[in-house]
Amino acid sequence: MRFLGNVEAKTDAKGRVFLPATFRKQLQTAGEEQLVLRTDVHGKCLVLYPExxxxxxxxxxTAKVSEWDEEEQMVLRAFMAEAEVLTLDSNGRFLISKRLLQAAEIDQSVRFIGMDDTIEIWASEKTEQPFMPQKEFAAKLKVIMNKSI
Known part of the structure; x- marks a missing residue:
């Protein structure tokens, strides 16, 4: 399952938002019913994970975290503490908690961005400008693509 594209949407007064139909169809086709939502590790957005x-x-x-290393357990705890399990209602909506809306600085307008096997949710105003200038993007992509694994 690979999500692609970006779609604008709005949250309602309660923090509910419709998952865009293109993404919803992919989840239904794959038989994914539960989703996990958490803040992004690197940026001011939310990440929606199919289960x-x-x-x-x-x-x-968890394969890399030792249960006997206190610092590693704190990292795991921080990762897990930000996560919320959710399901879509019959209309294809889900609720974003106030805590997560605040963490991502989302008011009402959001943009869903397909990011391979996850979907990012950004405050629309944060996506009005490109994430990086075109020349910088091209140069960094070149470096990444020339990396040997």
């Missing part, structure tokens, strides 16, 4: 993508990330992290 399978969340479990994959969690497996990757």
């Amino acid at each position: 399978s993508a969340w479990n994959k990330r969690l497996d990757e992290i």
Whole structure:
């Protein structure tokens, strides 16, 4: 499952928002019913994980975290504490908690951005400018693509 594209939407007074139909269809086709929402590790946005993508990330992290290392356990705790399990209602909406809306500085207008196996949710005004200038993007992409793995 790979999400692609970006779609604008609005939250209602309670913090509910419709998941864009293109993303909803992909989740339904894949049989994904539960979702996990958490703040992004790097930026002021939220990340919506289908349950399978969340479990994959969690497996990757827990495989590297020692239960006997206090600092590593604190990192795991911080990662888990920001997560909320949610499901779509019959209309395709879900509730973003006030805590997560504040963390991502979202008022009402949001932009959903497909990011491979997850969906990012940004305050629309934060996406009005490109994430980085075109020349910088091209140069960094070149470096990334020339990396040997």
